[in-house]
Amino acid sequence: MRAKDDEYDYLFKVVLIGDSGVGKSNLLSRFTRNEFNLESKSTIGVEFATRSIQVDNKTVKAQIWDTAGQERYRAITSAYYRGAVGALLVYDIAKYLTYENAERWLKELQDHADANIVIMLVGNKSDLRHLRAVPTDEARSFAEKNGLSFLETSALDSTNVETAFHNILSEIYRIVSQRQITGQPESEFGPSTSIEPIQVLPTQQEGRQAPCCQNI
């Protein structure tokens, strides 16, 4: 069963960013496990989850990195963004400040992520209609101005969660598959095709795979 799960055509790394408490972790759990926790705690460091979806009859596996929104819970590494091809920039539609800070998060992406990273602005907690502080139109025009796609979601009642991830993964897929047509398919990252990697067990340390070497 596992093997079947793990067969995929593409693996995309997507990061979830945004202020503390906007619901990044719940978006992740809703999408990957269909779970929602009203009393979820602050994320410490980073959390991961994966889920595969079908795009164009291809299996796209999303490896989603859920990062801590709170500065003091963020790890001291900018490698969060390394290799990421997509980012969901999440804010809370009931808290205007979290929307205002989207600009700062964009800056962070510009500084650390790939220049072509696909970014989607996500206004979460759309179920809190009576508390809305960020008008949909304002957010949409901000997204347009910055070349981001835009959706309002609710991790609580599942509105648009699936769509949001699906849209961003499709967009990434579209870009990557187009590039593969124009560019050469040669040498994926990893060992160059012309050189067959010879797997040699390390003679020491690197004990991940060979615990028998541990005690030498």
Added chain:
Amino acid sequence: MSYMNACLPLLPRLRVFLCKILKENLFYACRAALEEVEGDVTELELKLDKLVKLCIAMIDTGKAFCTANKQFMNGIRDLAQYSCKDSLVETSLMKFSDTLQEMINYHNILFDQIQRSIKTQLQTFVKEDIRKFKDAKKQFEKVSEEKENALVKNAQVQRNKQHEVEEATNILTATRKCFRHIALDYVLQINVLQSKRRAEILKSMLSFMYAHLAFFHQGYDLFSELEPYMKDLGAQLDQLAVDAAKEKRDMEQKHSTIQQKDYSSDDTKLEYNVDAANGIVMEGYLFKRASNAFKTWNRRWFSIQNNQLVYQKKFKDNPTVVVEDLRLCTVKHCEDIERRFCFEVVSPTKSCMLQADSEKLRQAWIKAVQTSIATAYREKGDESEKQEKKSSPSTGSLESGSETKEKLLKGESALQRVQCIAGNAACCDCGLADPRWASINLGITLCIECSGIHRSLGVHFSKVRSLTLDSWEPELLKLMCELGNDVINRIYEAKLEKVGVKKPQSGSQRQEKEAYIRAKYVERKFVEKQAASVPLPEPGTKVLPPSQEDKRHSGPEKSLLAGEQGAASQKVRSSDSGIQPSTDDSREHLASTISANSLYEPEGDKQESPVFCDSKQPSPGLQLYQAAFEKNLPHMAEALAHGAEVNWVNVEENKATPLIQAVRGGSLVTCEFLLQNGANVNIRDMKGRGPLHHATVLGHTGQVCLFLKRGANQHATDEDGKDPLSIAVEAANADIVTLLRLARMNEEMRESEGLYGQPGDEIYQDIFRDFSQMASNNPEKLNRFQQSDSQKS
């Protein structure tokens, strides 16, 4: 009357008034004149009040001006201090600001004087003299009213009432007298005021004008003094302008020559210099194709240095290594790609697509890489050339290829850093100069021949690495730098002379070297039984019998057994009063004699070295355990030489191991040393906590990183059912949580898809490399969440 006359020209009607007022019947006529005077005084009062107010406003504004001026002057002083490199600017600015400071002082004096001359003087005049006039006026009005009443009464009196007539007439006469008197007084007051007003106004105005005169005079003097300097400066300035113009002309000329040159050649540096002093063979901008799914092209600053191809994103960034060892890579043109001027650098683990700005530059880069490869072989691989050329695509080098990401990039090679440690400039075993190999578990440098012999001993005795061909993780390099040939030979060759064995020379036969190395490291014949430098056991620490040589290679169960054995003998000892050192010692001695079945530690040896029999001596295992906590690498090496079991268990302290103690001690290098000497990273103490648990609890991020790299099992739970991740989450230690989760994700990825070509794997390696380097080079960066003592090394 004379003073009255003096003021008459001022008020011509007053004279009339004065004459008339004395003639009562004319009084009415002069009423108008009186009113005019009164109006005049009121007007004067208003005008003076206004003038005082204007003066106050002027002074306030002036003071504000002075404050602003002062700030401006401070700004000039700031600028002067900033320009301390340019003495001309500094001195002239200081001089000017001093002058301006003087001017500000003069201004302040001026405003003080204005305050005194106008404000104070006029205010007193208004307040005192005009008030006096008003008082007199009031009195005059009162009396004239009384006189009016007396007249009325006098008129009303009936003629037949003689008595009343008389009385009324008397009153009238008295009031009339009084009126005349008061009226005169009033007129006098008016005249006083009129005269004083003239004096006061002119006096205050005069002192005001004099204040100004003084001010400008002082200012003039001040600037007259400064003038020569200013003139001088002006002349210098002219000269400067001339110089600048000349310089500009020169620059323009140069510019045009450069431009002419530009047309003839490419604008970028084309030459590469293999023997460059700074080690940078070639550098310049290249486009690099990203290895992620997007394959974005980014312009980066690349350089070839220290046998590596590296690039920087920003000037201040640490360089990122593309090719760790140029000898392991090939470079080729790439024409089957949509972009021009591309070339590919292929290493065993990955390939990197690069693009130059022009064909010329591409050729230059390819040539530079190729030449660097050739030079690297020639220079660094000389002694091992034969071996390396044959075996480069096999075991040793590929292993390094997969690990080289960890390589330190400090401008200095591992060879340079390790060779400058005491004794490391010559082979540890035969003394040959410039050793280029190392035994990483011993912490020594070796020549190629001795390294071959070390290899043949097996990795449980010596792990050999090349200082030039292999990559060096930062913690391993630090380990090498904390030990060294001198330290190790003091331990392993302590008894050399006593035993009477001669150390082989570089020219000795291989067999001779082999026998010596075997005796030195396997049989440990030259190790002094117990060295004097061994610390005494701390009071309260119970001494266990020394563990045996054979235990060094035993598994955890066996060492546990040893622990129990120790505990048993411990009980015996403590039950029959082990307080006195002598008994304790004999006990200790007895225990060790009984349990010592070591081939290399015959009883006789102990007898021979009374120094060590006399003192209370911990077992090698305990010594290792203690030294690990104290971060004392030489003592640890010594304990191992004495046969300490690296996975020794201290039954007295929750069955903790030396590795756990090393974690508590907080040093990364001691952990690395134990791991290199076969410490099991997963042995847990009585509470079910292994090294990873302890490092997590203590917030030692660098150690967590190291243990995860060395395959620590992070799913093990302690007696409270907690695994390291849940401990780190509870402690909200973001760095450790990130490392643990990342390792977990990587595990899952590996489980499902093998080893190579994983983007996840690459990011995992990147992040772990980041943390390794931080832990070794900037440990303070990782101390954010640390709860206990700061992490040394």
